[in-house]
Amino acid sequence: MSILFLADLAAEELAVWTQALRASLPGDDIVAWTGEPASAPAAEILAGVSVAVVANPPPGRLARLPALRLVQSAWAGVDALLADPALPAVPLARLVDPLLAADMAEAVLGHVLALHRQMPAYRAQQARGHWQPLAQPRMAERRVGVLGMGEMGQASAALLAQVGFDVVGWSRRPRAPLPGVAMASGADGLDHVLGAGQILINLLPLTPQTQGLLGAGAFARMPRGAGLVNAGRGGHVVVPDLIAALDAGQIGHAVLDVFTVEPLPAGDPLWQRADITITPHVAAPTDPHSAARAIAANIARWRAGEAPLGLVDRSTGY
Missing domain, CATH: 3.40.50.720 (NAD(P)-binding Rossmann-like Domain)
Structure with a gap:
């Protein structure tokens, strides 16, 4: 055949x-x-x-x-x-x-650990030649929200929970329980995850319902200074709203692996921002x-x- x-x-x-x-x-x-x-x-x-x-x-x-x-x-x-x-x-x-899900979980864990251990802040201090230890919470004191409980989201949430983070996962519809992971769904569940997650991971598929989901409204509901990791699709993030949230300190740092135009053009202002980490769509090749x-x-x-x-x-x- x-x-x-x-x-x-x-x-x-x-x-x-x-x-x-x-x-x-x-x-x-x-x-x-x-x-x-x-x-x-x-x-x-x-x-x-x-x-x-x-x-x-x-x-x-x-x-x-x-x-x-x-x-x-x-x-x-x-x-x-x-x-x-x-x-x-x-x-x-x-x-x-399964290999794709494992690779994504590994990338997510790496980015979450970097945000949890305040690597962006220390890089900024290094650029200024400034020595200042920062108060460091333990992993169990850091809540991580994961949007999207498909294969990649479940693998990522499970790995984060295994190493000790307080993890809550969100899906459009209720999902089966996942050991060590609190589960939320629907509109109320989304509000809960956005409001509780000090680090937010987006692994949703891009659909008409999720297009532009990470915009001004979502950022305003997140804890001040929260970290964001977008490894879903570029269309999930409203870039001007993200820039405004970063400028205001509402979002402390963003990790962007995906973009609406790829490769990201060399002249794009996102490249120049110290409060954004850019990776070239490599979270789960x-x-x-x-x-x-x-x-x-x-x-x-x-x-x-x-x-x-x-x-x-x-x-x-x-």
């Missing part, structure tokens, strides 16, 4: 992904296509494709697959896919890879080999008549 790998990637990256998928799906013919019309596979191949694995597919290309029955994303986020008005009305699964194994297992589930992992509810975007 032919599986289409529809990916707008650089040639070297496309080759790595294609090789990984072929190794994980040895019984299938993996047909790679960047979406360029001139390099489109033969019409009879496209007509027979029932499964498409996608990574940044150009809009409208999936609509050319009349036999399509499953779209499997190579990424954990599917907001760009859902923005395609011609996306066929077939099951869509995002990537669920997708490993093609691990992802290919997870994708193959999910396709096997679908072929066996089981619901794929990471199945997207199109009414909510996740």
